[in-house]
Amino acid sequence: GADGSVVHVSIAYDYSAHQDKVEEAVNDWIQELDEQNSEDSPELAEIQGCSGPVALSCLDVVCLGGEQDQSGTRPSRDLLWVDTIRGSGSAMVVCSTMATSQVLEDLFARGAAPLFSCEGGKQSCRLSVRPMDEAEPLGVLWDGFRNCSRLRTVLRRLRFGLVVVAAVLVFVLLYLPYAIYWGGLIPVPGVEPSTLQDLSIGLLISVGNCIVAALADLAAESAAFTRVDSRNAAVAIITVSATLLNTVADLAITQWIVSGNRLSVTFEDQDTPYDVMLAQALFSLIVPGYLLMPVVIAPFAERALYLPAKAVVAARRVRRRAAEEALMMPQFDIKTRMADCTNNFTIMMTLAVVASPYGWQASAALVANVVLMSLIDRVLLLRQSQNTPYVTGQLSKVFGMMLGVPAAAISAICAWWAYQSQYLPLYCVLIAPLCHAVVYGLAQATLARWATKRRMASRSEDYQTAYTQLVAERNPWTYCNTNPVFCLRSRAEQLGQLRSSSGWKQVLAAGHLGGEGGCTPYMKGKVYLQSAVPD
Numbered sequence: 001g002a003d004g005s006v007v008h009v010s011i012a013y014d015y016s017a018h019q020d021k022v023e024e025a026v027n028d029w030i031q032e033l034d035e036q037n038s039e040d041s042p043e044l045a046e047i048q049g050c051s052g053p054v055a056l057s058c059l060d061v062v063c064l065g066g067e068q069d070q071s072g073t074r075p076s077r078d079l080l081w082v083d084t085i086r087g088s089g090s091a092m093v094v095c096s097t098m099a100t101s102q103v104l105e106d107l108f109a110r111g112a113a114p115l116f117s118c119e120g121g122k123q124s125c126r127l128s129v130r131p132m133d134e135a136e137p138l139g140v141l142w143d144g145f146r147n148c149s150r151l152r153t154v155l156r157r158l159r160f161g162l163v164v165v166a167a168v169l170v171f172v173l174l175y176l177p178y179a180i181y182w183g184g185l186i187p188v189p190g191v192e193p194s195t196l197q198d199l200s201i202g203l204l205i206s207v208g209n210c211i212v213a214a215l216a217d218l219a220a221e222s223a224a225f226t227r228v229d230s231r232n233a234a235v236a237i238i239t240v241s242a243t244l245l246n247t248v249a250d251l252a253i254t255q256w257i258v259s260g261n262r263l264s265v266t267f268e269d270q271d272t273p274y275d276v277m278l279a280q281a282l283f284s285l286i287v288p289g290y291l292l293m294p295v296v297i298a299p300f301a302e303r304a305l306y307l308p309a310k311a312v313v314a315a316r317r318v319r320r321r322a323a324e325e326a327l328m329m330p331q332f333d334i335k336t337r338m339a340d341c342t343n344n345f346t347i348m349m350t351l352a353v354v355a356s357p358y359g360w361q362a363s364a365a366l367v368a369n370v371v372l373m374s375l376i377d378r379v380l381l382l383r384q385s386q387n388t389p390y391v392t393g394q395l396s397k398v399f400g401m402m403l404g405v406p407a408a409a410i411s412a413i414c415a416w417w418a419y420q421s422q423y424l425p426l427y428c429v430l431i432a433p434l435c436h437a438v439v440y441g442l443a444q445a446t447l448a449r450w451a452t453k454r455r456m457a458s459r460s461e462d463y464q465t466a467y468t469q470l471v472a473e474r475n476p477w478t479y480c481n482t483n484p485v486f487c488l489r490s491r492a493e494q495l496g497q498l499r500s501s502s503g504w505k506q507v508l509a510a511g512h513l514g515g516e517g518g519c520t521p522y523m524k525g526k527v528y529l530q531s532a533v534p535d
Contacts, residue, residue, distance in 0.1 A: 006104075007094045007463050010479040010486055012145040012226075014088040019143055021081065026484050026521050027321040029076035029491065033520065033529045034320065079492035083499055085485055088145035090226075092479040093129070096463045105129055135227060136391035137477040137522075142484060144226040160223040163215055164238055170211050229394030232335045236398050239339040244405070247347050250289070254281050279356030286351075286362070290344055291369040299380055302330050324525070332385040337377065338399045344369060345406040352413045387524055393455070397448045404440045408433035476530045481522040490519040 015022050095101040108129040146156075217235060225231035258278045309326040312318075318326075344366065351362045415432035418424040470476055480486050492498050520529055527533055 005096055005100065007096050008478075008480060010092040010094070010483050012088045012090040012092065012142060012483070013085045013485040014145055014147040015085050015143065015485050016146060016224075018081065018085060021075070022484050022488065025075045025079065025082075025488055026523075027325075028074055029487075030521065030523055030526055030529065031319065031321045032074065032076060034526075037529065076488075076491065077495065079488055079495060079497050082485070082488050082492045083497070086147055088147045090145055092140070092483075094463065094479055101131065105131060136389075137479050137482040138389050139228045139391045140479070140482065141226050141228060141231065142482070144224040144231075146224055156224060163218050164242075166215055170215065229390075229392040232390075232395050233398045236335040236339055236395065236402070239336055240342055240402055240405075243339055243343045244346065247343060250285060251282070251347075251350060254278070254285055257281060275354040276356050279351055279354050279358045282351055283358045283362060283365075286347055287365045290347060291365050292372070294340065295369065295372055295376060298336075299376060299384070302333070303384065329384055329386045331388040332377075332381050334388075334390065335395060337373065338395070338402065340373075341370075342399075342402045342405055345403075346409050349406060349409040349413060353416060393448075393451065397444070400444045400448070401441065404437050404444070407440055408437045411436040471532050474527050474533055476527065476532045477522045480519050481530070484521060487519045487521040 093104070095104060215238075223231075223234065225234065255278065258281045306327070306329070313323045313326055348362050348366050351358055412429060412433040415424055415429045419426055419429055467476075467478070489498065520531065522530065
């Protein structure tokens with residue numbers, strides 16, 4: 001409480017085997033609370049529609065996440081199975097002040113903490129404590145906590161690696177028709193592809209980027225991260241790595257195409273320098289394939305299911321929560337945008353390697369790309385995305401590190417032209433970007449640590465003051481109401497569906513759940529259901 005003690009403890013459970021049931025029970029609970037708070041009768045809790053003569057269960061699975069159960073049963077009132085969910089071995093301990101947290105860390109660091117009973121009191125174990133810097137309640141992925149053997153952990157990491165390899169193979173498969181297409185044109189002097197054909201082949205880049213973004217999210221889910229910022233950082237790194245691989249493949253194929261086209265130039269008795277030909281080919285590839293088409297196509301691909309879901313909800317008998325989730329706009333994906341900015345800046349640097357008149361045009365195209373992304377992102381952020389909180393600075397740190405790639409490319413270009421002018425030896429072209437990357441990385445890491453310490457030092461207020469401010473801002477999230485199993489166990493305790501030896505009656509008596517009906521799950525768009533928020 002306010003006397004410098006522990007406010008509450010939110011246990012993290014391993015509910016990977018019951019994830020669907022947990023989500024179903026939480027959604028049903030939210031719908032029940034909506035019905036109780038609505039002036040309409042409970043019969044109107046379902047969105048009415050004509051079911052039609054043909055069952056559309058396949059559309060229910062695609063657009064609504066599963067077939068709609070119309071049996072009328074309430075999963076949130078049958079919670080006997082909740083008692084079978086085991087703890088993951090981790091918990092969030094919330095202290096009233098920063099000083100209390102430091103005392104707790106020092107106590108465990110000295111080994112002076114008492115032994116705790118585990119496995120039903122059969123043996124004792126000593127717990128460890130580590131600070132969760134900048135870990136806000138919305139930044140915790142409760143479904144990522146696992147209580148599994150070392151073998152299962154290794155298998156999960158192996159699955160993560162396989163998904164990353166699959167993202168690489170996607171680019172290989174998409175580049176086969178691209179290489180075959182141009183391989184048939186190069187041997188024939190004077191034959192050029194039409195603009196439509198070139199744009200159609202270049203569309204593969206946009207398709208590949210969308211697939212890689214989806215595979216990056218799948219890889220992050222298979223890794224079972226416990227924090228949103230760590231998951232976002234992994235997705236951003238995977239996306240940048242795969243996109244840079246795509247860039248290298250593009251540049252290699254373009255160079256191969258230009259080398260083959262020299263036969264056409266010789267055959268037609270033209271006197272076009274090789275550097276100009278290469279720069280022209282790179283410019284024709286980069287501007288539509290990287291700077292224009294992906295920026296325009298990606299928002300439509302991310303929202304491809306919205307219109308079908310809207311049609312299904314209007315024509316089917318759908319539960320309210322299922323309809324609300326189906327009609328939600330996607331989150332604003334800033335991590336993919338960071339990866340695009342890094343890659344676009346890097347690939348535009350390649351035009352500076354050759355002497356050509358396309359330098360200013362490339363710079364103008366990059367500026368146009370930034371302006372276009374800003375305009376589209378403004379519309380997406382304000383009108384076409386749901387509320388997406390980024391509660392830590394981890395993603396900003398990762399983006400700062402990713403900018404070291406184009407910065408190193410600039411140093412390599414400077415060393416290259418210094419070599420061309422005979423001021424530096426050739427090996428400096430390799431040494432310059434490596435040295436620049438090391439210095440840049442150290443500087444970024446130092447500044448990131450300084451910024452983190454500065455932010456943490458400014459958070460000296462006690463828990464009650466911080467929570468009161470969040471409630472005033474209508475953001476009443478805590479480590480309890482964002483933990484779905486914690487909330488369901490509190491409801492099961494109210495319904496008398498937990499064992500008498502579970503210990504949750506003492507937790508309820510301590511007032512850590514706040515409310516006779518249990519700990520109401522926090523959900524975006526449902527803040528009015530929280531008892532702490534004033535009307």
